Amino acid sequence: MRQWLVSHLVSAPLGCLEPGCKSDVWVDLLDWWSVASPNDDLSWDRPAARLPVRPELAAARPYGAPQPPVAVPLNVNENPYSPPTQVVRAISKQIEQAATQLNRYPDRDFTQLRQALAAYLAKESQATGLAADNIWAANGSNEVMLHIFQAFGGPGRTALSFDPTYSMYPEYARNTYTAWATGDRRPDFSIDPSAGIGQIKQTGASLVLLASPNNPTGTAVPLSLVDQMCAESAGQALIVVDEAYAEFRPPGMPSALSLLGRHNNLVVTRTMSKAFALAGARLGYAAGSAELIGYLRTVRLPYHLSTLTQVAASAALAQADLMLARVAELRQSRDQLRATLLGLGLACPDSAANFLLFGHFESADLVWRDLLDQGVLVRQVGPPGYLRVSVGSPDQNRRFVQALTKAIDKMPGALALEPPQEGEIRS
Numbered sequence: 001m002r003q004w005l006v007s008h009l010v011s012a013p014l015g016c017l018e019p020g021c022k023s024d025v026w027v028d029l030l031d032w033w034s035v036a037s038p039n040d041d042l043s044w045d046r047p048a049a050r051l052p053v054r055p056e057l058a059a060a061r062p063y064g065a066p067q068p069p070v071a072v073p074l075n076v077n078e079n080p081y082s083p084p085t086q087v088v089r090a091i092s093k094q095i096e097q098a099a100t101q102l103n104r105y106p107d108r109d110f111t112q113l114r115q116a117l118a119a120y121l122a123k124e125s126q127a128t129g130l131a132a133d134n135i136w137a138a139n140g141s142n143e144v145m146l147h148i149f150q151a152f153g154g155p156g157r158t159a160l161s162f163d164p165t166y167s168m169y170p171e172y173a174r175n176t177y178t179a180w181a182t183g184d185r186r187p188d189f190s191i192d193p194s195a196g197i198g199q200i201k202q203t204g205a206s207l208v209l210l211a212s213p214n215n216p217t218g219t220a221v222p223l224s225l226v227d228q229m230c231a232e233s234a235g236q237a238l239i240v241v242d243e244a245y246a247e248f249r250p251p252g253m254p255s256a257l258s259l260l261g262r263h264n265n266l267v268v269t270r271t272m273s274k275a276f277a278l279a280g281a282r283l284g285y286a287a288g289s290a291e292l293i294g295y296l297r298t299v300r301l302p303y304h305l306s307t308l309t310q311v312a313a314s315a316a317l318a319q320a321d322l323m324l325a326r327v328a329e330l331r332q333s334r335d336q337l338r339a340t341l342l343g344l345g346l347a348c349p350d351s352a353a354n355f356l357l358f359g360h361f362e363s364a365d366l367v368w369r370d371l372l373d374q375g376v377l378v379r380q381v382g383p384p385g386y387l388r389v390s391v392g393s394p395d396q397n398r399r400f401v402q403a404l405t406k407a408i409d410k411m412p413g414a415l416a417l418e419p420p421q422e423g424e425i426r427s
């Protein structure tokens, strides 16, 4: 495998990987390739457990998409644009001020930040009646979700979602000893309301996760379904609508936040990692009833959100319009990119997010590797035969399409024109 990599990538346009590049970068990439390519045996070369680790962790690998130094990174749905200079300055100024107080623990209730998040949601989604008490935040919506599992999942309880969906969900379940169940989607990746509600009842789930727009399909969940699920499972389940990509939804499409007043078993999670271009700061948040937020506060660590995170997020929120200035452009690029992929004869569901799922390939793995050879990193995730690409800058999108066209041309049979069948759409 290493030899293959060397012979294939020596002349590949991999950004900093010029032939004269530092050898330890090569070693890193070679190591990465040999352990983290998507087809690896998950047990890799870990020694037999000698520590009293939980048995289900003994062969598990840490979660995460590879982060090799490629020229066109389109694999983790980041915003391709850096925060605007004005916001960078504001963040730096706030951090400098806050640094003088770093001998003190952070404000563990971060009320100002929660107020600012409530005000942002009121503006972005016309959500009414939200105050600081209705908002929770943590280090990315990943940690918010962990708090939700800690408070509403746990031993003897079940969490349910509908495959294919965000691949972290089963990991939260494993980490909190919550049983994991998956329901089905139709071939167009939508959820049949009566089947979905039936699965909630049948599994007795206490947590139901609905990503909308859904990762990796990009498809949005209709609010009527959320409404119905909340009503039908009141007293049994908390319905969690994960709106990590909500700002990319088509203008006019309502957010599940608008249902909060109707259902106290609903919580909506959001993040500043995607549209807000602040993935590196790690700030995710949730909106729900004050009672529900109270339970999330109960399970948090004493000071989980650092002072630096709090001030960086607050400074960015204060300039929300600037931070979100490229969202309309990214939406437009997404739609153009989708039209191009359809034009190549590919299947590509309509996306309300900043990424597209595309296929259906005879071997998604070969296409993924060929793209990587050309310096373009996408994600191999979702149903068999599919890949997912984040929407990048116009130049990155152009390079992706160029590389993909080459990959398809090179591999007769790369494209399987048959659409996926029912039962084939599990991730």
Ligand SMILES: Cc1ncc(COP(=O)(O)O)c(C=O)c1O
Residues within 6 Å of the ligand: 076, 077, 139, 140, 141, 142, 143, 166, 211, 214, 215, 242, 244, 270, 271, 272, 273, 279, 283, 284
């Ligand atoms: C559906 C979904 N939810 C949550 C997250 C986590 O985002 P954060 O960076 O806020 O932890 C992601 C990240 O890719 C995601 O795709």
